[in-house]
Amino acid sequence: MAGEERDYSLTEEQEAVKAKYPPVTKKYEYLDHTADVQLHAWGDTLEEAFEQCAMAMFGYMTDTETVEPLDTVEVEAEGHDMLSLLFHFLDEWLYKFSANEFFIPRVGRRVLFTKTPPGTQQFFYILLML
Numbered sequence: 001m002a003g004e005e006r007d008y009s010l011t012e013e014q015e016a017v018k019a020k021y022p023p024v025t026k027k028y029e030y031l032d033h034t035a036d037v038q039l040h041a042w043g044d045t046l047e048e049a050f051e052q053c054a055m056a057m058f059g060y061m062t063d064t065e066t067v068e069p070l071d072t073v074e075v076e077a078e079g080h081d082m083l084s085l086l087f088h089f090l091d092e093w094l095y096k097f098s099a100n101e102f103f104i105p106r107v108g109r110r111v112l113f114t115k116t117p118p119g120t121q122q123f124f125y126i127l128l129m130l
Contacts (some may be wrong), residue, residue, distance in 0.1 A: 010063070010066060014063075014066040015066075016064045017066050017068045018066050018108045019067075020041055020065075020068070020075070021065070023065060024055065024059075024064050024065050026052075026055070026059070027041060027042050027043055027048070027049075027052045028040060028041035028042070028053070028055065028056035028059070029056075030056070030060060037060060038061070039053060039056040039057060040056075041053040041055075048081050050086065050089055053086060053090060054089070054090060054116050057094070058097070059091075059122075071099070073096055075089065075092040075093055075096060076092070077089035077091075077092050096114070102107065
């Protein structure tokens, strides 16, 4: 599965949605893993890398280019380091996906990424809208 294009049998309606919007910027790939799959994402900024992690997670579930953007959803996450922040960030998106019927993000807009000042307990916060 890793490194190969997925073949989606799209309906005419899905093809129309895909043609209506610009292609989704994909700065991620899927790598093989013995238990499941690894998401490898990158970006020009830390915020973009986080965004691409979320897009990779949903891109593994469906062809995000066939999803018509109808609404905006926000997610807030916090963590004591980057790894815990990423975990909570993806967990929040997965919760939104599970709790809201028919929700799949297509495009991300980075809103806020903050870190506490030096000398205080390290704390990271991110807010992203997809």
